[in-house]
Amino acid sequence: MxxxxxxxxxxxxxxxxxxxxxxxxxxxxxxxxxxxxxxxxxxxxxxxxxxxxxxxxxxxxxxxxxxxxxxxxxxxxxxxxxxxxxxxxxxxxxxxxxxxxxxxxxxxxxxxxxxxxxxxxxxxxxxxxxxxxxxxxxxxxxxxxxxxxxxxxxxxxxxxxxxxxxxxxxxxxxxxxxxxxxxxxxxxxxxxxxxxxxxxxxxxxxxxxxxxxxxxxxxxxxEPMQLTHQVSERVVLVSSNYPHRTLLQQALKLPEISDGVIQGNDIRLILKSDVTLDTIKDKLVAIDNIQDIKVVPTAGRFEDAFIDLLGGVEIKESVLTKIMQPIEGSKDEVVIEAQDLTKQFGDFVATNHVNFQVKRGEIFGLLGPNGAGKSTTFKMMCGLLKISAGQALVLGMSLAKSPTKVRQRLGYMAQKFSLYDKLTILQNLQFFSGIYGLVGKEQNERIEEMLTAFNFHSIQNKDINYLSLGFKQRLALACALMHKPDVLFLDEPTSGVDPVTRREFWMHINSLVDKGVTVMVTTHFMDEAEYCDRIGLVYQGKLIALGSPDDLKQQVATQQQPNPTMEDAFIELVLAHDKEQVK
Known part of the structure; x- marks a missing residue:
């Protein structure tokens, strides 16, 4: 130009x-x-x-x-x-x-x-x-x-x-x-x-x-660095063999903690002013007599400083912890499975013989560039798109053969939230609970649970158009959970929402996973991908990488860049695949 x-x-x-x-x-x-x-x-x-x-x-x-x-x-x-x-x-x-x-x-x-x-x-x-x-x-x-x-x-x-x-x-x-x-x-x-x-x-x-x-x-x-500097001495990474989701949920309740997120197998915490590493380590050990905890300083980010400037996270525990019942089943049970999953549009192969398994209580992330086949794969897995070849199995059932049975066991939350703008909050809850087969007393009880859990009572008769993006997201999640599903499909569920709302959302998801819910999610937000137990990277219709966030980051680590971010891993793995195709 x-x-x-x-x-x-x-x-x-x-x-x-x-x-x-x-x-x-x-x-x-x-x-x-x-x-x-x-x-x-x-x-x-x-x-x-x-x-x-x-x-x-x-x-x-x-x-x-x-x-x-x-x-x-x-x-x-x-x-x-x-x-x-x-x-x-x-x-x-x-x-x-x-x-x-x-x-x-x-x-x-x-x-x-x-x-x-x-x-x-x-x-x-x-x-x-x-x-x-x-x-x-x-x-x-x-x-x-x-x-x-x-x-x-x-x-x-x-x-x-x-x-x-x-x-x-x-x-x-x-x-x-x-x-x-x-x-x-x-x-x-x-x-x-x-x-x-x-x-x-x-x-x-x-x-x-x-x-x-x-x-x-x-x-x-x-300048961004001016604000980031304010938390430069107060950000730590915590590693332990203790379940990291549970550790984060407990850590956020400590008065010494301003904010916290999952980062791969670790948790990332922002400490309040004047809190020492030894103090926070002792507090974390005391949660459940955890002896193998390591607490090390790490570089601050602008997002850390922003959350801290707002006074830290306000919501310390998910409301879903109390209303969702534990789901029975072994941690080794395969809940979601793609077997040679393929989709063609004419001569174009959008998804090309993709294979993966997701086990009970796992968060599995599907990542990929725009147009790479990620959304096509996701839509086949939750029954929104007809399969050309292969199989999509949920709880051992084929979506092609038993769509009604499968849908009774899964919840779906779309990127645009699939809410009805002309209906009120209450009417949306009534509509979606009816779709999931809830009637009478059970339906009324579930609606009341969600109205109370998400503080919707005072605004239950407002049209969706009057809600902020954050409130729409909460309502969409409530609608997807009306029937207390075993499996939850999330299609870019936090696209466009701010970090505060995103933290609240993932607090809810973590609590569901603790109850045994299995989650499959697509996202373009790379820090959000850190919440996943495993990630499948889809590119040109194929699954080009599969592993934990830390595994994928380690695959692209070099002497010049020993600690790549999830975004670095995403970009480098795609570029490496392109180079391999040229050979």
Whole structure:
């Protein structure tokens, strides 16, 4: 891409705030944002990120204060602003029944880009996004990552001075997300002012500067490392032969602990201020007279600092611990099995003779790049897609031969949560419990359990449209658990939700696994993959790697990178497979 401007643009906010009825979506904010690097607007669901970007784009008017974008008032100078600003909302309006080139032509028409300028710009953007090979493909047939790259390309038509990206990394695999970031960094270094909004806090570490919002209030403005430094001496890895899920659940109840997550076979804890390693080790040993515990310091992450800044995790125990009954069965029992699982769409083989087994009380993760066959495999395993060849077995039963019997024993939670927007919370619970065969007194008891467990009583008659993403996720999980299933299928269950909500969700999943529930999950969030006991990495329709998170990380460890992350493992294993295919 060519340099977009001679002099850098800036965005200046002076006491800007925004009210919706009685809700203060954005509290008074005074900041100056300059070009030259990516500025991240980071925070949980409902923090005010989208509200802020929409005001900058001239789509919302501030309730008070002054806002200036590249010397223009976004409301008074809306037409002039449109010529210098690119805005990509969360649900960018690609036309899925048009090809890549037809989408570009449409957006070029809207920008009035014609003749030689259009040809030159298209060639630049197709080179930049590596979409030259796919110009004749329908947008609806693109992978998630390719759709996002096309969205960015359409947004860049007209060479804007200011680029606003609202959560462009949601639902995108690590390789595609890394490509997106490479593109955006290139544009920033050429002088474009870029704002990237995200709920994924690992993305914050990619930004030169961060605006950290929570409930409409600015909590932090500065370089990511400034905030991360605040927890640099307080993050530890704990290893033991004691069951790590149980150890985490018990550790979170300790007053000395601010936050905790699973990291492979270990648990990662953030200590409160002035808590020593010896103190926390003694506390952990005392949980169940655990003698083999090792506690070692580890590097802090931006997400650690964010959770700590909010005061740590508030929910210390899953409500499901008390309402879900233990499931009988041996730990060695195979609950989910793929046998030469294959799916063809015409001549295209989406899943190619995939084999794996999942045992009782195990969390099995299916990972893979967008378009690699991961979702196809997952949908066959839970009976949503017809199998071309091979078998998908759940509890020893074939989904092809006994779909009704199998579905009575499994729960399913889709990426978009499959809730009915026109129904209330209570009506959704009634509907899904009915689908699972619950009637009468039993149905009413289960609904009451879920209303109480997830604190839905006060909002049970609200339509789904009024719920935050976090509440929708809780309701979707409640609906999937109405019949207390043995097996739970989770399809990207935390896509787009913030770290606080994600922690609460996995606390619930860990408690279910302790009860003997078997879980199969797909995810693009690599830190989340650490919660899995084993991972199957699907690429080009095949299972190219299978093992625990630590096993997969160890496969790509080198002298130069002795402690790779799960994201490193994902990318390196895919690249290694590509190299092997070339030989």
């Amino acid at each position: 060519e340099t977009v401007q001679a002099s850098p643009a800036s965005i200046i906010l002076q006491d800007v705030n925004k009210h919706f009825d009685n809700v203060e979506a954005l509290k008074p904010l005074t900041i100056t944002i300059k070009a030259g690097g990516v500025t991240g607007v980071v925070g949980p669901d409902g923090a005010g990120k989208t509200t802020l970007l929409r005001m900058m784009a001239g789509l919302l008017e501030a309730s008070a204060g002054s806002l200036n974008v590249a010397g223009l008032d976004p409301i008074k100078n809306r037409s002039e602003l449109r010529d210098i600003l690119g805005y990509m909302p969360q649900k960018f309006g690609l036309y899925e029944d048009l090809t890549v080139i037809e989408n570009l032509n449409l957006f070029a028409d809207l920008r009035n880009i014609q003749g030689e300028e259009r040809t030159k710009t298209f060639n630049q953007l197709l080179d930049f996004t590596d979409l030259h090979r796919f110009t004749d493909r329908l947008a609806g047939k693109l992978s998630g990552g390719m759709k996002q790259k096309l969205g960015v390309a359409c947004t860049l038509l007209g060479q804007p001075k200011v680029l606003l990206l609202d959560e462009p990394g949601v639902g995108v695999d690590p390789i595609s997300r890394r490509e997106l970031w490479k593109m955006v960094h290139t544009l920033a270094h050429e002088g474009m002012l870029i704002i990237w909004s995200t709920a994924y806090l690992d993305e914050a570490e990619q930004c030169e500067n961060i605006l950290l919002l929570n409930e409409g209030k600015l909590l932090f403005n500065g």
